[in-house]
Amino acid sequence: MPSRISLVTAGLFAASVAISGPPRAAPPDSPAHAASRPDAVEAQAGSQAGLSSTAERVYEMAKPRILQVRTLLQAAGRQTTLGSGFLVSVDGYAITNYHVVSQFALDPRTYRLEYLAPDGARGPLSLLAIDVAHDLAVVRVDHAAGLPWFEFDPRALAGKLPKGERIYAMGNPLDLGFTIIEGTNNGLVDKSYDERIHFSGAINPGMSGGPVTAADGRIVGVNVAKRLDGEQVGFLVPARFAAALLERARKGPPLVLDKAREEVGRQLDGWQAAFYEALRTQGFRSAEYGPYRGLESSAPWMTCWAATNADQIPKPRTAVNTTRCSSATGVFVSDRILTGRVDLTYSYYKAIDLNAFQFARELSQRSGGRLFGPGGGKRLTEQECRDDFVSTGGADTPPLRATWCMRAYREFEGLYNVTLLALTQDRSREALLAQLTMQGVSHANAVALGRRFLEAIRWAR
Amino acid sequence: MWIEVLSRYGEVAARERVDAAEARVGRAFDNDVVVDDPHVAPHHLRIYRGEDGELIAEDLGSVNGMYPEHGAKRVPRLPLAGEPGIRIGRTTLRVHDGAHPVAPERPLTPPRAHAEWAMGLAAALLALLLLLQWLTLTTEPSANVVLLPLLGFATVLALWSGVWAVLSRVFFGQARFSLQLRIALTASIALVLWDQLAESLAFSFAWREMAEYAGLGTWALLAATCYAHLHAIGPRHMRAAMGIVLALMAAGALLQYATQTETRNLLGQRASLGELRPPAFRLAPLATTDEFFERAGSTKVKVDRARTREPSGGLLSEFENRD
Numbered sequence: 001m002p003s004r005i006s007l008v009t010a011g012l013f014a015a016s017v018a019i020s021g022p023p024r025a026a027p028p029d030s031p032a033h034a035a036s037r038p039d040a041v042e043a044q045a046g047s048q049a050g051l052s053s054t055a056e057r058v059y060e061m062a063k064p065r066i067l068q069v070r071t072l073l074q075a076a077g078r079q080t081t082l083g084s085g086f087l088v089s090v091d092g093y094a095i096t097n098y099h100v101v102s103q104f105a106l107d108p109r110t111y112r113l114e115y116l117a118p119d120g121a122r123g124p125l126s127l128l129a130i131d132v133a134h135d136l137a138v139v140r141v142d143h144a145a146g147l148p149w150f151e152f153d154p155r156a157l158a159g160k161l162p163k164g165e166r167i168y169a170m171g172n173p174l175d176l177g178f179t180i181i182e183g184t185n186n187g188l189v190d191k192s193y194d195e196r197i198h199f200s201g202a203i204n205p206g207m208s209g210g211p212v213t214a215a216d217g218r219i220v221g222v223n224v225a226k227r228l229d230g231e232q233v234g235f236l237v238p239a240r241f242a243a244a245l246l247e248r249a250r251k252g253p254p255l256v257l258d259k260a261r262e263e264v265g266r267q268l269d270g271w272q273a274a275f276y277e278a279l280r281t282q283g284f285r286s287a288e289y290g291p292y293r294g295l296e297s298s299a300p301w302m303t304c305w306a307a308t309n310a311d312q313i314p315k316p317r318t319a320v321n322t323t324r325c326s327s328a329t330g331v332f333v334s335d336r337i338l339t340g341r342v343d344l345t346y347s348y349y350k351a352i353d354l355n356a357f358q359f360a361r362e363l364s365q366r367s368g369g370r371l372f373g374p375g376g377g378k379r380l381t382e383q384e385c386r387d388d389f390v391s392t393g394g395a396d397t398p399p400l401r402a403t404w405c406m407r408a409y410r411e412f413e414g415l416y417n418v419t420l421l422a423l424t425q426d427r428s429r430e431a432l433l434a435q436l437t438m439q440g441v442s443h444a445n446a447v448a449l450g451r452r453f454l455e456a457i458r459w460a461r
Numbered sequence: 462m463w464i465e466v467l468s469r470y471g472e473v474a475a476r477e478r479v480d481a482a483e484a485r486v487g488r489a490f491d492n493d494v495v496v497d498d499p500h501v502a503p504h505h506l507r508i509y510r511g512e513d514g515e516l517i518a519e520d521l522g523s524v525n526g527m528y529p530e531h532g533a534k535r536v537p538r539l540p541l542a543g544e545p546g547i548r549i550g551r552t553t554l555r556v557h558d559g560a561h562p563v564a565p566e567r568p569l570t571p572p573r574a575h576a577e578w579a580m581g582l583a584a585a586l587l588a589l590l591l592l593l594q595w596l597t598l599t600t601e602p603s604a605n606v607v608l609l610p611l612l613g614f615a616t617v618l619a620l621w622s623g624v625w626a627v628l629s630r631v632f633f634g635q636a637r638f639s640l641q642l643r644i645a646l647t648a649s650i651a652l653v654l655w656d657q658l659a660e661s662l663a664f665s666f667a668w669r670e671m672a673e674y675a676g677l678g679t680w681a682l683l684a685a686t687c688y689a690h691l692h693a694i695g696p697r698h699m700r701a702a703m704g705i706v707l708a709l710m711a712a713g714a715l716l717q718y719a720t721q722t723e724t725r726n727l728l729g730q731r732a733s734l735g736e737l738r739p740p741a742f743r744l745a746p747l748a749t750t751d752e753f754f755e756r757a758g759s760t761k762v763k764v765d766r767a768r769t770r771e772p773s774g775g776l777l778s779e780f781e782n783r784d
Contacts, residue, residue, distance in 0.1 A: 314601060356739035357596035365599065367734040381767035382729030384760040387667040391747035399740070399747050401667070404757035405732040408764035416764065419732040425740040443761055447754050454750055 007099050007135075007208060007225050007332060054215050058168045059180040061217045062086075065150050068116040068172045069096045069125065069139065069209055071103050075110075084171035084210030084223065085115065085139060088152075088246055092144025095242045096209030097224055098130050098137045099332045105130055105137070105260045106334055106411070115141055118178045127257065129249035132267040133274075134194070134241040135224050135332060137209075138249035150211055153218035156239040161197075161220055163187045169201055169223055169234070171210025179207075185220065189235065193275065193301040193329045196235040197221045203234035212236050264333060265412035268440055271331055271340060272415070276445040279327075279342070284452065288460050289323065290348035292398070292424060292432040295456035297344070302327055317354050318362050322347040331440065336379050337409070339417075339440030344453070347433045356428035367421060367433055380407040380417060389425065392455045398426035400457060404450070409440070418446040422454055432457065462508070462516065463561075464494045467553040483509040486554065487521075500525050500550030508541070508556055516541040516556055525550050575639035582646035589653055590614065614649075621645050629694045640693050648686035655682055660736045665744040672735055673721060680714035 069085040072078060083100030087093070094115075104111040105127060113125035129138040141147070155161050162185070169181045183201020199212065203226045212221040221236030255263060282299035296304070304325040309316045324345040331340035347366070351359040385405040391397065403421040420436040436453045438446050464484060468474040477494045484493040489503035496505070502523035511517045518539040520527045526535040530546025530553055539547060545561075547554045594607055625641040659675035662668060687706040748756065 317599060317601070354599060355596075356741075358599055360737040360739050361597045362599040364734065364737040367737070381764045382726055383732060384763040384767075385669065385730040385732060386757045386760050387669050387735065388748050388753050388756060389667055389743055389745050390750060390753045392750045399743075401734060401737070401743075402753060403732065403734055404753070404760060405730065406757075406760040406764050407729065408761075408768045410768050413768070416761070421732065421734055423734055423737070425743060428739045428741065451750055451754060454753070 006205075006228050007097075054166070055168055055180050055182050058213060058215065058217050059170070062150070062168075062170055062180070062211065062213065063118050063178070064148050066118060066170050066178060066211060067094060067096075067141070068175075068178070068206075069094075069100050070114045070116060071101065071111050072114055073110065074112050080111065082172065082175055082206050083208040084206065086170075086209075086211035086219070087141065087144065087147055087149040088219070088242070089149055089250075092141040092147065093128070093149075093246060093249065094125075094139050094141055095211075095222060095246065096137050096139055097222065097237075098132050098135045099224075100209045101127055101130070101137045101139065102332065102334050105257075105264065108257045108260065113139065115139075127255060127260070129245055129252070129255055130260070130263065130267070131241065131245045131248075132264055132331060132333065133271040134237055134245070136222065136237060136242055136245050138245055150213070150217070150219050152239050152243050153214050153216075153220045156214070156218075156220035157243055159188075159238070159240070161185050161187075161214070165214065167199065167201075167212050167214055167220055169199060169203060169207065169210060169212045169236075171203075171207030171223055173204035173206045175206055183232070183234070188238075191301050191303050191328075193278070193299075193327060195238055195241075196224070197238055199223075199234040199236050200232055201234055202232050261411055265409075265415070268331065268333065268339065268412055268415055269442065272441050272445060275327075275329065275340065275342075276441070276449065279449070284456070286456060286458070287323070287346075289346045289432055290321070290350065290430065291460050292348065293456065293458045293460050294346045294432065294434055295344065295453050297325060299327075301329075302342075302344075315352075317352050318359065319350045319352055320347055320366075333412075333440075334379070339409075339415075341437070341439045342441075342449075343435070343437040345435040345437075347435075349431050349433060351429040354429070359429050359431075363423065363431060363433065367423065379410055381410060383407045390422075390454065392457070394455075394458070396459045397455075397457065398424040398459060400454065401425050402454065406446075412440075414442055415440050416443060416446060417441075418450070420450045420453060422457060424457065462559070463557045464508070465555040465557070466494065466496060467555065469551070471553075479508075483507055485521075486549070494554075496549070496552050496554075498550040498552045501552060505549050506547070511540070516558060518547050518556070523549070530555075575637070575643050579639050579643040579646055582643060582650065586646055586650050586653070587611070589650060593653070593657070618642070618645050618649060625690045625694070633695045637693065641690060644686065644689045644693060648682065648689070651686075652679060652682055655679065661738055661742060663735060664738045665742050667745050669730065669735060673725075673730075674718070676717045676721070677714050680710050680717065683713070684710035 065087045067085045067087070069083045070079045071081045073080050080103060081100065083096055085094045085096035085100070088095050101113060104113050113127065114122060115125050116122045124142060125139040126142065127137060127139055131137070153161070165185045167183060167185045169183055170179065172178050181201045181203070183199050186198035186200055189196045189198045199221070203223050207223045210223045211219055212223060214220050219239045219242065221239050222242055223234070224237050225235040227233040279297060279299055282297060285296050285298055286293045287296035302325045304323055307322045309320045322345065324343065327342040329340045329342070330338050332338055349363060354362060383405050385403055387403050390400045390402045392400070401423045405419040407417045409415040418438045418441055422434045424432045434453070434457060436450060438449065462479050462484060464477045464479060464486065465473045466475040479493045481493070485504060485507045486492055486494045486496060487503050487505040488496060488498070488501050492504065502521070504521050505523045506518050506520050506527055508516055508518050518527065518541060520537045527539060528535055528548040529539060529544055530548055541556050545555045545557055547556065590611060594610070598606070600606070622638060622642040622645045626636040626638040629641065630636040655678055656675065659671055659678060663672035684707060687710070688703060691702050691706065
């Protein structure tokens with residue numbers, strides 16, 4: 001069961017609903033209104049405990065330091081996406097998410113950036129540095145003299161923020177106005193390659209890039225995403241990555257806008273190099289799938305799910321047991337490209353009452369699942385494939401029917417989406433169908449993992 | 462000597478025997494052969510035997526003149542030894558002498574032979590289709606799953622043969638439905654077998670292009686089928702009819718090829734194993750892992766080249782943009 005994570009920028013659709021639509025207050029008797037009552041009661045109870053007074057104080061302190069970051073269409077002068085940001089230095093440096101400014105970074109001729117402060121002040125923003133891997137960007141407010149700024153929480157920088165501490169997320173959700181949300185720090189997300197803080201509180205589209213502070217108003221993280229299949233499950237980028245990027249923006253050479261696309265490509269390449277290195281270092285083990293063996297990563301962030309058709313009605317004519325392991329990583333590049341995922345799927349098929357021809361037919365129908373590889377549209381080239389029969393050598397390896405398919409990223413040289421399919425060819429009424437999918441991978445890393453993947457398909461006994 | 466007057470469709474409209482040494486042809490009634498054509502002179506030409514005994518036609522001073530049957534050059538005298546046809550006005554004549562060779566006698570097909578053949582072929586086709594359906598049946602068997610495609614197939618075959626029979630009736634005078642059905646059945650068997658062969662070869666040699674472009678072979682088979690149908694109607698006007706059929710088939714094949722290429726340019730190839738067969742069907746030798754990745758490197762070359770090309774728009778781009 002793959003998780004569904006949504007980045008929290010307010011996009012065109014959400015924004016237009018919120019702005020152009022009539023006010024959508026629920027009538028008093030509607031279920032929505034009824035459902036909201038318990039919350040209101042709880043909030044009152046909270047205020048008696050003095051919690052909301054902290055939020056009041058934090059917001060008061062944060063108000064001159066937070067921004068709405070708007071990406072405007074150069075020609076129309078209207079917003080296309082909205083996010084949030086916050087000032088972190090005396091000279092007007094501010095932090096936001098990369099995905100808030102990605103349209104501008106990839107296409108600076110079509111878009112421009114603008115900020116809107118809670119007091120109504122607005123002005124242009126310049127883009128100084130990006131960190132695609134951690135989804136961060138540093139922008140600068142021109143003429144920011146005299147504006148206060150946020151400091152980073154040293155406990156957060158050291159990764160020692162206690163679990164359960166009340167923290168405060170700010171931003172401008174759905175363009176409804178600046179908001180503060182009180183939530184709980186739940187530490188780093190388990191089984192995740194990317195370091196993300198699990199924030200229990202409502203994060204909504206438009207809050208991306210907004211600050212999250214401790215009760216003393218110091219930064220502990222940056223709003224970035226939320227889970228769509230959960231309630232109040234939000235994610236923050238830990239403060240230390242923001243501090244590091246700020247340092248880089250101050251000391252390093254400034255981002256050349258016309259070369260931003262190449263910089264994104266370089267960072268993606270660096271990300272995949274580190275990721276596949278980590279995958280290698282974590283090691284692999286062999287897992288059994290029926291009478292066959294296959295590759296399984298020992299990395300804790302490769303989460304596996306199993307499925308079977310044994311309980312199907314009517315009784316299936318082929319037994320299928322599938323194990324799918326996925327890195328659940330996603331690197332946002334643009335609204336059309338989400339990359340950086342690795343998937344390993346093993347399906348063991350055994351004919352119950354099908355003959356060899358019928359079984360082959362069944363496998364043909366099953367192996368066409370993802371027809372043309374995951375989306376990407378015109379930002380990826382067309383897919384090219386190569387079929388072959390392969391023997392990986394050794395006494396305990398079955399012959400394989402293998403297909404290697406590739407698509408290249410048009411905008412980023414040296415990055416590909418690769419699908420490798422392998423089907424065992426030693427028995428006519430049972431088979432292991434293995435599929436390896438890699439997004440945004442270099443050719444060398446794809447071949448290295450692909451080779452390992454093919455060679456790991458063996459007989460169990 | 463025999464003089465044949467052909468109709469505008471090339472059939473013999475009248476055939477006259479002239480025993481005299483010389484025959485006269487024209488519109489007037491004192492000719493040996495009378496031709497009802499306003500573009501023919503009352504006394505248009507005479508046909509006589511030359512010194513060597515060969516037949517010669519001579520223009521008697523007509524306005525529109527005389528031409529060889531397939532020639533565009535007006536001639537005053539025309540020896541008929543090689544080419545017996547003469548064109549005057551809008552009429553074609555052929556002059557044969559008694560020694561003119563005729564085609565050998567064609568054996569008569571017994572009246573029910575085609576029907577019996579058709580029955581046999583239909584049984585073979587039915588057996589073939591049932592076998593294929595059984596071999597590709599992966600769900601619970603049910604009468605509908607088996608019967609519906611067969612019924613559809615039978616309907617299409619009957620309609621197809623019927624259309625040819627009607628054409629045959631119009632141009633040949635006889636419908637000969639069972640002959641057309643026999644051709645259609647033979648063609649169906651060939652098409653089904655070709656489809657299976659292409660799929661099996663694509664699997665056996667891990668040869669994806671074979672499956673992708675098998676449609677071109679199908680079009681060639683269809684063209685051959687149409688040729689056979691036309692041939693059965695009658696050999697006359699074959700050339701023109703065949704030209705039309707070939708043009709249609711070429712257009713069909715081209716359309717299919719273009720669609721295929723378009724799909725490939727837009728979406729590329731499918732990340733699937735294609736139509737599989739039992740492992741015993743493998744004919745290609747097993748590659749080593751090194752060889753496999755080396756060959757797979759060709760895909761990198763292709764997509765790297767595609768990177769630098771402008772993405773293609775076209776027929777299917779709307780579909781693709783929705784991804």
